Amino acid sequence: QQQVKQSPQSLIVQKGGISIINCAYENTAFDYFPWYQQFPGKGPALLIAIRPDVSEKKEGRFTISFNKSAKQFSLHIMDSQPGDSATYFCAATNTGGFKTIFGAGTRLFVKA
Amino acid sequence: DTAVSQTPKYLVTQMGNDKSIKCEQNLGHDTMYWYKQDSKKFLKIMFSYNNKELIINETVPNRFSPKSPDKAHLNLHINSLELGDSAVYFCASRQGSNTGELFFGEGSRLTVL
Numbered sequence: 101q102q103q104v105k106q107s108p109q110s111l112i113v114q115k116g117g118i119s120i121i122n123c124a125y126e127n128t129a130f131d132y133f134p135w136y137q138q139f140p141g142k143g144p145a146l147l148i149a150i151r152p153d154v155s156e157k158k159e160g161r162f163t164i165s166f167n168k169s170a171k172q173f174s175l176h177i178m179d180s181q182p183g184d185s186a187t188y189f190c191a192a193t194n195t196g197g198f199k200t201i202f203g204a205g206t207r208l209f210v211k212a
Numbered sequence: 213d214t215a216v217s218q219t220p221k222y223l224v225t226q227m228g229n230d231k232s233i234k235c236e237q238n239l240g241h242d243t244m245y246w247y248k249q250d251s252k253k254f255l256k257i258m259f260s261y262n263n264k265e266l267i268i269n270e271t272v273p274n275r276f277s278p279k280s281p282d283k284a285h286l287n288l289h290i291n292s293l294e295l296g297d298s299a300v301y302f303c304a305s306r307q308g309s310n311t312g313e314l315f316f317g318e319g320s321r322l323t324v325l
Contacts, residue, residue, distance in 0.1 A: 134313070143216075143302050143316030144255070187253055197306070198243065198267055200314055202255040 103127050104192050106203025113210050119177040121206045123190035126171065130192035135164065135175050136202070138187045147188070148175070180210045215239050216317040218303050224323045225293060232289045233320045235303030243267075244286040245304040245314070246278060255302070261286055293324045 106123045113119045125133075134149035150157045150164045150173065157164045161180075166173045177184055190203040216237045225231055237244060245268075246258040260268035261280040275291045286303060303317040 132312075136314075138253075141318070143304075143318050144314075145316065146313045149313070189255060197312075198260055198262065199257065201257065202247075205253045205255070207253075 103201050104203040106190050110207040113180045115212050117180050119180045119208055121175045121188055123203050124172045125192050129194050131195045132193040133173050134191050136189045182210045182212045185210050216305055216315050218317040218320045222321050226325055229293050230291045235286045237305040241305040241307045243306045246288050247302040249300040295324050298324045
């Protein structure tokens with residue numbers, strides 16, 4: 101069963117717009133929440149990550165918002181660019197760190 | 213130098229055959245993984261080894277057998293291939309149990325005809 105639920109499945113955004121991807125988790129034993137970016141023909145690569153003691157983390161145009169009580173977290177991409185077009189995965193890692201579970205992925209297309 | 217390298221990148225084979233995928237990492241990490249990505253892009257964890265010891269086995273059919281000859285290598289052998297095994301298989305590594313970054317290889321696309 102899927103323990104990390106991600107939405108939307110796909111997203112089309114105009115260049116310069118804001119892309120928002122949402123995730124919800126079920127297992128309270130998760131304590132690390134990364135986002136991965138995957139381009140066609142490549143492996144996923146870490147984009148940004150957050151731990152549950154922080155409500156927000158920003159790196160450049162990418163921001164994670166984290167709501168521990170609601171067990172939800174989201175990725176915001178500001179000033180979206182065509183080069184951001186990729187598949188984005190939220191994930192959660194269990195305490196102890198050996199197991200990372202991924203959401204189903206969101207295919208983002210940024211229109212020029 | 214590629215941090216996590218997998219071979220082969222592409223594999224096309226007939227049902228019933230046996231095939232292997234090899235993975236090597238030069239990052240000095242203790243923990244290595246196999247993930248399966250299906251046609252809908254869903255990434256599912258299959259196995260994990262820490263210091264050559266199997267620590268995660270996610271109800272994968274026993275036709276799949278991972279082997280870790282040393283910390284830097286994790287291979288995947290698949291017996292009696294089925295159509296449903298067609299997918300992209302990703303190797304990844306992480307330093308120990310640190311809840312940090314997973315480093316992925318570029319994937320091995322397996323097509324079973």
